[in-house]
Amino acid sequence: MIGYSDALEFGSETYKYIIANKDKFIAEEEIGQENYDDVIGATVNKYVSGIAKTGTIDELKSAIEEAKKDFTSPQQKMMEDNWYSTYYLAHKEYDTWFNKQISSAKETLKTDKRMGSSILINTTYRVAMDPAFEGAGIYGKAITAVEDYMKEDSEMLAGYYCLASLYKKSNNKEKALENINAFISKNAEKGGKNDQRVMALKEEIEKM
Known part of the structure; x- marks a missing residue:
C-alpha cells in the first residue's frame, strides 16, 4: 500500500478498497494510523488540488465535502485554506486571495504571533516577488498590511525588507530606500550580516 501511494487515485477501485478496509x-x-493517514491524505490532497486548479468554486466545495466522507485531516482547516488559496490563484482572483490570506493572518495572530506574522510576511512578500501580481493592483494593500502590523512590532526585520521590495515594485524609491536602510541598520544592531541579496536589492533601489 505505502509503496504505491503516489499512484493511488481518489475514487479508484483500489482507493475504495482501502477506505472500506x-x-x-x-x-x-x-x-x-500514521502511514494510513499519510497515504489517504496525500491522495485526497492531489484530487482536491486538481479540482481547485481547473474547476469552479462550486466544484471545489463539492470535492472537499466528498473527500471529507472518506478522510478528515487533523489539519483540515489548513488544508481547506490551501485548496481555496490554490483556486483563487489559479483563477487569477488575486484580490480575493489576498484578502483571505490577510484575514487568516490576523485571526492567527490572536493566538499565535509567530505563525500569524509568518503568514502575513509570506503573503505580502509573495505579492512583491511573484510576477503574477504585476498589474493586480494590490501592492498598496500589501504595504498597508505590513505597515499596520509593524505599528505593533517595529523590530520585525522581515517587515522592513518586505516593505523595501513592495515600495520598489510601486516605484517609490524614497520609501524603498528608507526601508532597506532600516533593515540594514537594525540587522547590524542585532549582530547580523547583510548578505549579497540584501545589498543587491539596495543597489537596485538606488538605481531607480
Whole structure:
C-alpha cells in the first residue's frame, strides 16, 4: 500500500478498497494510523488540488465535502485554506486571495504571533516577488498590511525588507530606500550580516 501511494487515485477501485478496509490496514503493524493517514491524505490532497486548479468554486466545495466522507485531516482547516488559496490563484482572483490570506493572518495572530506574522510576511512578500501580481493592483494593500502590523512590532526585520521590495515594485524609491536602510541598520544592531541579496536589492533601489 505505502509503496504505491503516489499512484493511488481518489475514487479508484483500489482507493475504495482501502477506505472500506480502513481498520484492517491501520491494524497492520507495518502500516498503522500514521502511514494510513499519510497515504489517504496525500491522495485526497492531489484530487482536491486538481479540482481547485481547473474547476469552479462550486466544484471545489463539492470535492472537499466528498473527500471529507472518506478522510478528515487533523489539519483540515489548513488544508481547506490551501485548496481555496490554490483556486483563487489559479483563477487569477488575486484580490480575493489576498484578502483571505490577510484575514487568516490576523485571526492567527490572536493566538499565535509567530505563525500569524509568518503568514502575513509570506503573503505580502509573495505579492512583491511573484510576477503574477504585476498589474493586480494590490501592492498598496500589501504595504498597508505590513505597515499596520509593524505599528505593533517595529523590530520585525522581515517587515522592513518586505516593505523595501513592495515600495520598489510601486516605484517609490524614497520609501524603498528608507526601508532597506532600516533593515540594514537594525540587522547590524542585532549582530547580523547583510548578505549579497540584501545589498543587491539596495543597489537596485538606488538605481531607480
